[in-house]
Amino acid sequence: MAITYDEKSTVSRLSDTERDPDLKGSLLAAGFEDPDEGLSDEERAEIDRKLLWKLDIRLVPWLSLLYLVSFLDRTNIGNAKIVGLQTDLGMTNAQYNATLTIFFVSYSVFEPVTNVLLKRLRPSIFIPLIMMAWGICMTCMGLVHNYAGLMAVRWFLGLSEAGLFPGVGYFLSCWYKRSEFGVRMAIFFSAAALAGSFGGLLAAAIAKMDGVAGKAGWAWIFILEGLVTFLIGIASFWCVYDFPDQASFLSEVDRKRVLRRLALDQQSSAEHEEFKMDYFWASVKDWKTYTGAVIYMGADGALYAFSLFVPTIINELGLICLFTDFATLQGYSSIRAQLLSVPPYAAAAILTVTIGFIADRTRQRGLCNIGVSFLGMIGFSMLLGCKSAGGRYAGVFLGAMGIYPAIANTISWTSNNTEGVYKRGVSLGFIIGWGNLNGIVSSNIYRDNDKPRYYPGHGVVLGYLVVFLFGGSVVQYFLLRRENAKRQRGERDQWIEGMDQSQIELLGDKRPDFIYTL
Template sequence: MAATSDDKPAVASLSDTERELDSAALDKFAGFEDPDAGLSEEEKAKIDRKLLWKLDLRLVPWLSLLYLVSFLDRTNIGNAKIDGLSKDLGMTADQYNATLTIFFVSYSVFEPLTNILLKRLRPSIFIPSIMLAWGICMTCMGLVKNYSGLMAVRWFLGLSEAGLFPGVGYFLSCWYKRSEFGVRMAIFFSAAALAGSFGGLLAAAIAKMDGVGGKPGWAWIFILEGLVTIVIGFISFWCVYDFPDQATFLSPADRTRVLRRLAADQQSSAEHEEFKMSYFWASVKDWKTWTGAIIYMGADGSLYAFSLFVPTIINELVSYSSIRAQLLSVPPYAAAAILTISIGFIADRTRQRGICNIAVSLLGMVGFGMLLGCESPGARYAGVFLGAMGIYPAIANTISWSSNNIEGVYKRGVSLGFIIGWGNLNGIVSSNIYREKDKPRFYPGHGVVLGYLVLFLFGGSIVQYMLLRRENSKRRRGERDQWIEGLDRSQIELLGDKRPDFLYTL
């Protein structure tokens, strides 16, 4: 919003403040000599591009693989169901839904705590350790003999997986500028869509092992995928790195470059800082934590309903065989993965994450409207496509949007824990809205998902966008400059996103 003539003095003053704070941000690393001092801007840009490429190769591919495995392990129960899981364990439809529900109870309750543990234990220890734990749980799911055993293992699976998604989201935000983070988060999260696609193919293949070793095909889905997770967990001790100031794959000069470029972007999340309860309460009192939680709730509640039940939904379109239903679940996920990365790229370039959220939510609303209203199997299958394309991109984009607008080492970590934890708590709802008695049309399930998309994802994104835009206008007009009156540079830096020169990403 352009300033009026009455605003010019305040804007000029704020511009001076911005220049002073940018200089101060870089001065925080005065203990480090600028490794590129004396080089031309062109030479510095070349070094920066080379550094960014090094970070991308070392961080993004392996972490994306971990999330692919994680999402595969939490949702493959949907593939196992149509291959006879419920029948073999003698479970009712309500009991099957309860096994989905209990995962989200432990998963969401422990998520707000995990980023504090990640910071204290270091990512290179914390992430591989929880992988080993959930790999063991996954393998045990293939060995259970009854409903009670499955419930127990699903509880511990949720507990052990709780740290990965919020942890990696926070971890990556500590490496990249705000304008670079979205596409990396999108690539990371697209692994979830690929897991749905790959999971259908894998389940179709593993199901053919029915009877091997005296075990049904669904048991082998859990056992083999669990063993793969354990192997990847061990390898991760050497492939997961720590925060920028401790990363062993960077030279001292490159570590300094990373820290300096983050400081220039008004970020402090890579620094050492002792945890204080004041950071926790700063997150709790920040309205962006709760609007972010509402938006993420709309995306995540829809995501889990979709990912857990899409094989069942497709299976009921024209009563396909289980193998064919698994295979038909692949294309919608592939389309969702492509759009997720595309939206991440567009949002980084335009810095209009709210508009991107609103746009993709419209796709999801149309998709589930088609599932509710269309009669032909072809049209409803098209609705599955649009549903996937309206949900998956919004997950990564919402996390990027929240990360961009919450500054401070622990505050960002705690806020992401709350946002993601609340979103995943809605998996409890998602686990119980697609009931056996509602097939083949599943009107209650589709209706609830449509409500989530309209009220929380679409509506919440509009509200947050308007509030952020209003706050930016006030900061540009100098209406927040009094917040830093009488403060020295170090005190101003501690304000994080409350600094008057910190403009929110829309």
């Protein structure tokens, strides 16, 4: 719903209130009907709590399950490798790395356009369709007989998975206030860490099916997980909902409440917009798109290096002597590596949600990014410098805890500071697509001839964390802080002088009254 601005009176009001966020939100919400008019603040708060709980129950658990399945399906090739995939298909080390790389090519190239498709086709249609497609691809990975077949299926897997992560991040940002979005995004993304943990346990169990129906254990990992993905995709037609203005589980009154609470938070994400190239160019010309891409590549490049190779890394640590409870597994190094990969992922999942909660409460997403990046840097420094297996295993813990929270927090930071339905979708597509493109680097830095210490791989990941995640977060934090100061002093008020209503709406987060989340 459009809000009419008179530029002179708007600037005057904003100056009088020193750009009070509550007043700014009230001005935006003026065009939305208030279904709770006349109720006390306490009654409104109680209604809001119940509404938020309804949204959480309907949206977050199922979407988190979808991402758990997605991340499990894209990274289980690392689990399959250590139970014989590479040997059975007669692949060289270079060919195995190429099968990792090809996924990221199609995955990254198609991500920037997927949010436009999500908006046009509706989430309840788009997400189930792509899940069914990658479930088929996943199953086919268990049926291949050579390197060429695996390459082809991995390319189509990347294509079909491309729409989920940027799509869900964009989708959730259209439902929650900026101070609520981070912890929900963290819970959603913690499924990736749980996938690493769950994937190790699952792979250890499925690998015991070696020889069943003439198939190797690694083939059953792909076949069974692919079939489960396909079935979950079918169920998603009933379990994935649309945007607030179309969601079937909301009553008309609750729909009005959702739209109004977003407007009070200076968000127009619930509004119906038709796609215009203006939104695309607004994203391309926004410096935050590029700083966000740099930060995200620092976290995402490290993430894929970690998730694809952590079973292999742990397999080389020689930890059997440190854990007497696993003495019965002597001689089964692949299963031992799967099981020992579980605790670091579990710790990462817990910290991801914790950071999401802290960042929402403090609205200091930049400082949270900077803080967790130190954990990652310390962790990979330990992997590089420690000689003992125990010290390096501790480094795996810190590495996971420094990478996973930064992914969800960076997406939340970007969403908080990008206003407008399509601009946000395009920006997230670019940022996430660029980050995932770095999976091409990640999939080629851990080479067999570098084991057992993997110095080049650990060094590259450490460089990503220092230069891009830490350095990019520091730069964006101070640029946003400087910009907020200028807006609060009224130095950007001239941006809306002489503009008509449609031009002001196109400004989105460049409106002088929009204050960035630091």
